[in-house]
Amino acid sequence: MAFARLSAIIALAFGASQLVSAAVVQRSTTCPSGQTTANATCCQLFPIVDLLQTQLFDGGECGEEAHSALRLAFHDAIGFSTSGGKGGGADGSILAFNKTENAFHANAGIDDITDRQFPVFLQSGLSAGDFVHLAAAVAVTNCVGGPSLKFFFGRPPPVAPAPDLTVPEPTDSVTSILARFDDAGFSPAEAIALLASHTIAAADQVDPSIPGTPFDSTVTTFDSQVFLEVLLKGKSFPGATGQPGEVLSPLAGEMRLQSDSRLSQVSRTACFWQAFINQQSLMTGAFKVVMAKMQVLGQNTKLLTDCSDVIPTSKPFTGPIKYPASFSQSDVQQACSQLPFPSLSTVSGPAPTVSPVPGS
Numbered sequence: 001m002a003f004a005r006l007s008a009i010i011a012l013a014f015g016a017s018q019l020v021s022a023a024v025v026q027r028s029t030t031c032p033s034g035q036t037t038a039n040a041t042c043c044q045l046f047p048i049v050d051l052l053q054t055q056l057f058d059g060g061e062c063g064e065e066a067h068s069a070l071r072l073a074f075h076d077a078i079g080f081s082t083s084g085g086k087g088g089g090a091d092g093s094i095l096a097f098n099k100t101e102n103a104f105h106a107n108a109g110i111d112d113i114t115d116r117q118f119p120v121f122l123q124s125g126l127s128a129g130d131f132v133h134l135a136a137a138v139a140v141t142n143c144v145g146g147p148s149l150k151f152f153f154g155r156p157p158p159v160a161p162a163p164d165l166t167v168p169e170p171t172d173s174v175t176s177i178l179a180r181f182d183d184a185g186f187s188p189a190e191a192i193a194l195l196a197s198h199t200i201a202a203a204d205q206v207d208p209s210i211p212g213t214p215f216d217s218t219v220t221t222f223d224s225q226v227f228l229e230v231l232l233k234g235k236s237f238p239g240a241t242g243q244p245g246e247v248l249s250p251l252a253g254e255m256r257l258q259s260d261s262r263l264s265q266v267s268r269t270a271c272f273w274q275a276f277i278n279q280q281s282l283m284t285g286a287f288k289v290v291m292a293k294m295q296v297l298g299q300n301t302k303l304l305t306d307c308s309d310v311i312p313t314s315k316p317f318t319g320p321i322k323y324p325a326s327f328s329q330s331d332v333q334q335a336c337s338q339l340p341f342p343s344l345s346t347v348s349g350p351a352p353t354v355s356p357v358p359g360s
């Protein structure tokens, strides 16, 4: 009873009902390229999706550039406050004003992806905001299991860089992280849904001696493995020593952010965190809903065209997820007592060493 009620509350918090009721859009326009869309305005985007795949994502890979394109979309959009006085939100200012925003501490290493994106952005003819947020949506579909995010088209060029200190850091307290998300318009449940992104994530800068160190053992798959692995007892650091913003991780070659670790453990967010484990459609559905909100922060959506039907579809993830080899439920630091812990099997063999993301 108590379990069932909490699951319902969680589904509601993540707006699952919005997905179920989504209307089926008619693709009534055939574009010169042969593809179909609901709105002829969107036809110009199909060649740009192809451009992104060939020029930026190595022909459609869920690699380093795809991961960092998603991170870039977050660092762009979160430069916003519902009470005003911060940046323009999802406006592409991080790309257009890269000299300014790249210098912020929380954007360390982001120049890798702004440098890679800049020439493709110029070639695309899109506004910086449309480019950054289209690239992130395409990137997610290159990963097995990644949802097809919504894409709204027509952002005007950004007018100014975002100010510093809008992007949360792994060294920040839970209180300050959740306060920053709240200021940008996101609830704690929504913040955890956005952290599904860390299933296709690695760190170059937290420990610069080991670039490309993944946050989970399946860094090219948009699965719920990260929500499981962050709960496993920590044993070691992937580098020679621990760095600020990093805590002990369970697997050799894997990095655990202090922020992910704390958010998984505190009562305000522990059940949202645990609820996603092995719940692929709940997780991707919640991520899609909250990303749709994030990717239009600061925009007048009445002036945008819904071009979601230009976003590709990923290869499906056919779970269930598993404990990494040698791990079991006895290694879980369960912090949510109101939900049953999912029963999962274990990959066979010796404990794995997670490999760095190539090209990092």
Ligand code: HEM
Binding pocket: 064, 067, 068, 070, 071, 074, 108, 109, 168, 169, 170, 171, 177, 194, 195, 197, 198, 200, 201, 202, 203, 204, 205, 206, 207, 245, 257, 259
């Ligand atoms: C609590 C809030 C968050 C904190 C403290 C945080 C922190 C970090 C840190 C420290 C890194 C590693 C950067 C590096 O060393 O190279 C990282 C990577 C990443 N983050 Fe987050 N993050 C947060 C939320 C998000 C959100 C909301 C998204 C997207 C919706 C996101 C997407 C990513 C991605 C995709 C990467 C991997 C980038 C790559 O592999 O190149 N993060 N994050």
Ligand SMILES: *[C@@H]1O[C@H](CO)[C@@H](O)[C@H](O)[C@H]1NC(C)=O
Binding pocket: 095, 096, 097, 098, 099, 100, 114, 115, 118, 119
């Ligand atoms: C942004 O980056 C590109 C490529 O690195 C550069 O050509 C451009 O001048 C930069 N713009 C600003 C305003 O920093």
Ligand SMILES: *[C@@H]1O[C@H](CO)[C@@H](O)[C@H](O)[C@H]1NC(C)=O
Binding pocket: 038, 039, 040, 041, 303, 304, 305
């Ligand atoms: C297509 O988009 C344009 C520009 O946003 C809009 O004016 C028009 O109403 C849309 N048409 C349809 C069929 O949705």
